Every structure is written in structure tokens, then in C-alpha cells.
Amino acid sequence: GQNIDQPTEMTATEGAIVQINCTYQTSGFNGLFWYQQHAGEAPTFLSYNVLDGLEEKGRFSSFLSRSKGYSYLLLKELQMKDSASYLCAPQGGYQKVTFGTGTKLQVIP
Amino acid sequence: DSGVTQTPKHLITATGQRVTLRCSPRSGDLSVYWYQQSLDQGLQFLIQYYNGEERAKGNILERFSAQQFPDLHSELNLSSLELGDSALYFCASSSGTGNSSPLHFGNGTRLTVT
Numbered sequence: 672g673q674n675i676d677q678p679t680e681m682t683a684t685e686g687a688i689v690q691i692n693c694t695y696q697t698s699g700f701n702g703l704f705w706y707q708q709h710a711g712e713a714p715t716f717l718s719y720n721v722l723d724g725l726e727e728k729g730r731f732s733s734f735l736s737r738s739k740g741y742s743y744l745l746l747k748e749l750q751m752k753d754s755a756s757y758l759c760a761p762q763g764g765y766q767k768v769t770f771g772t773g774t775k776l777q778v779i780p
Numbered sequence: 781d782s783g784v785t786q787t788p789k790h791l792i793t794a795t796g797q798r799v800t801l802r803c804s805p806r807s808g809d810l811s812v813y814w815y816q817q818s819l820d821q822g823l824q825f826l827i828q829y830y831n832g833e834e835r836a837k838g839n840i841l842e843r844f845s846a847q848q849f850p851d852l853h854s855e856l857n858l859s860s861l862e863l864g865d866s867a868l869y870f871c872a873s874s875s876g877t878g879n880s881s882p883l884h885f886g887n888g889t890r891l892t893v894t
Contacts, residue, residue, distance in 0.1 A: 704882060713782065713870060713885035714823070721880060758823065765828070766811065766876060767836040768883055772822035 675771035677759050682777045683749055691744045691757050691774045699764030705733050705744045706758040708773065714758060717744070746776075754778045783807065786871050786886035794894055798859040801889045805852055805873030811835070812854040813872040813883060814846055823870065829854060830876050861893045 674696040683689040695703070702721035706714040720726055720735035720742060732745040744757055756773040763769065783806035793799055805812050814826040825838035829848035840846075843861075848854045858865060868890050872883035 702880060711868075713887050714883075715782075716882040716884070719880050719882060765830075765835045766874070766881070767825065767828055767838075768813065769825050769838075770815070770823040 675759055675761065675769065677757075677771045677774045679772070680775045680777070682779060683746075685749055685751060685778055685780050687749050688745065688747050689749060689776065691746075691759075691776065693742045693744075693759030693771060695740050695742070695759065695761045695771075697740075697761040697763045697769070700737065701762045701764070701766065703733075703735055703742050704760040704762065704768060705731075705742075706760060706770070708756045708758060710756075714770075717757075749778050751778050751780070782884040782886065784871060784873050784884050784886035786869075786889050788889060789887065790890050790892075792892045792894065793861060795861055795863060797861050797893075798857065799861065799891065801856040801858070801869050801871075801891075803854045803856070803871030803873075803886060805854070805871075806884055809873035809875050809884070810852065811874045811876030811881075812848055812852070813874075814840075814854070814856050815870045815872065816867050817870060817888075818864075818867040821867075826856070858891070863893050866891055866893045 705717040708714040718733040758773045759771040785804040810831045815823040826840040828836040868888045872885045874881040
């Protein structure tokens with residue numbers, strides 16, 4: 672089965688750094704995606720981790736610990752446009768991707 | 781533009797009716813996924829197809845069915861509609877050939893049941 676836990680909401684200041692945590696339990700774990708979703712819009716792909724460690728991609732980085740069932744998304748130099756929901760999505764067997772309820776991030780001036 | 785096309789964009793219908801949502805995946809993608817997102821809720825996985833075959837099933841109601849056709853487009857059929865079925869329905873596609881293939885989402889079909 673799938674069990675994904677993320678904070679419901681977070682607030683951070685423009686220019687700051689924010690870390691969004693995710694814990695998961697997934698049968699047949701094959702990797703973990705992070706997506707960004709603005710209200711009423713389609714989710715867009717941010718990052719993918721399959722091995723333990725940090726993947727850096729510009730202002731966004733994602734970390735994975737498979738043994739702990741834990742991941743985080745790190746957003747640096749926050750901009751107002753980063754206000755959105757961030758979805759943690761572990762991938763299980765047959766490439767099935769299950770999404771958490773998401774963390775709604777509000778960036779304030 | 782993700783390359784995934786969903787039609788229609790909006791659908792308003794009455795309880796008890798049946799509707800069909802259509803999805804054309806990105807060129808070359810073999811996997812199609814369907815998700816339901818109710819207001820302020822997460823994405824609920826419904827069903828996944830790979831090259832015409834059902835690959836994984838989530839919490840899809842018996843009133844809902846789907847299929848993927850030989851040209852790889854997919855349709856999600858919702859019948860005996862209830863008010864609670866009002867939601868945004870997303871289709872996503874991926875190449876399906878490797879675990880690292882991200883899902884690319886269409887813009888969704890917003891279904892309103894009155």
C-alpha cells in the first residue's frame with residue numbers, strides 16, 4: 672500500500688530557503704518524484720530521486736533516504752511565483768505513481 | 781505545453797448521467813495515467829495503462845471505467861454520476877520504458893455534476 676505524509680501548509684519569506692519534508696511507505700519502491708502545482712493548473716515535474724542523496728537543479732534540490740522512507744525538497748532564493756502546492760510522489764511497482772496531498776507553500780514579501 | 785491533450789476542458793452535467801473524458805498522450809509515450817482531484821484535495825490515482833493494457837488500478841469506482849486504444853489515446857468513462865464526482869480529472873503520460881520517466885500532465889477536465 673501507499674502512505675505519504677507531508678505538512679499541509681508552510682509560509683516562507685521571499686529570498687529565503689524552505690525545506691518541505693515527505694515521509695512515505697510504498698510497496699515496491701522505485702523512486703520518488705516532486706511536482707509543483709499552482710491552483711487549478713496541471714502539476715509540473717520538478718525532480719526525481721532513485722538513489723540516496725541530493726539532486727540539485729538550479730534553485731531546487733531534492734534529497735532521498737530510501738532506508739528511512741524520507742525525502743525533502745529544498746527551494747532556495749524564494750520568489751513570489753514559487754507560491755504553489757508541492758507534491759511528493761513515490762513510484763511503486765509497474766511505475767505506479769501515487770501523490771501525497773501536497774504542501775501548500777505561501778511566499779510572503 | 782506538456783504535449784498531453786485532454787478534452788473537453790469543462791463539462792457540466794446532471795446526476796445520473798454518463799460522460800466520457802478523452803486524453804491524447806505525448807508523442808511516443810506508451811503509459812497513460814488517470815487521476816481525480818477534488819477541491820483542495822490531493823491527486824487520487826485511478827488507473828494506469830501501458831501500450832493498451834491495464835497496468836495498475838487505484839481507488840477507481842465500479843461506475844468508472846477506462847481504456848487505452850491502439851493509437852494510445854485513452855478514455856475515462858464515468859457513469860451514474862453523483863454530486864461527489866465533481867472534480868478535476870487529470871490525464872498524464874510517460875514513456876513507460878524506465879522508472880525515471882516523469883509523468884507529463886494534461887490541463888485537466890473540470891467536471892461539474894449538478
